[in-house]
Amino acid sequence: MGSIGPTEIILVILVIVLLFGAKKLPELARGSGRALRIFKAETKGLVNDDEDDATKTDAATDPHGRPLPPGTAEATPPVTPRPEPTREPVQDRPPRDQV
Numbered sequence: 001m002g003s004i005g006p007t008e009i010i011l012v013i014l015v016i017v018l019l020f021g022a023k024k025l026p027e028l029a030r031g032s033g034r035a036l037r038i039f040k041a042e043t044k045g046l047v048n049d050d051e052d053d054a055t056k057t058d059a060a061t062d063p064h065g066r067p068l069p070p071g072t073a074e075a076t077p078p079v080t081p082r083p084e085p086t087r088e089p090v091q092d093r094p095p096r097d098q099v
Helices: 006-020 025-055
Strands: none
Touching: 006 025
16 A cells, blocks of 8 residues: 555556646656756755865865964965046036027
8 A cells, every 4th residue: 555556657647648738748847857957956056065164164274275384374365456447527518408
């Protein structure tokens, strides 16, 4: 009693065909395949993010991931300021309706 037999599977397929029609079934299968692929990629990305967070530590590391000796500052690239955007002077003109 708990297993699904071939009769039940055929009945379920028949009901699905009656509900959606034979023309819509390939579209439904394609859409569900895309959704599963996206879901799988997103869950894999979440697992990778968790692993990346677990490998990060508060200790400073060198570019190869080895911990630096205590008291050694982590080397950071120098910050260069962005140049100020140049602004052209605005010419005073009367509004278009007054011309």
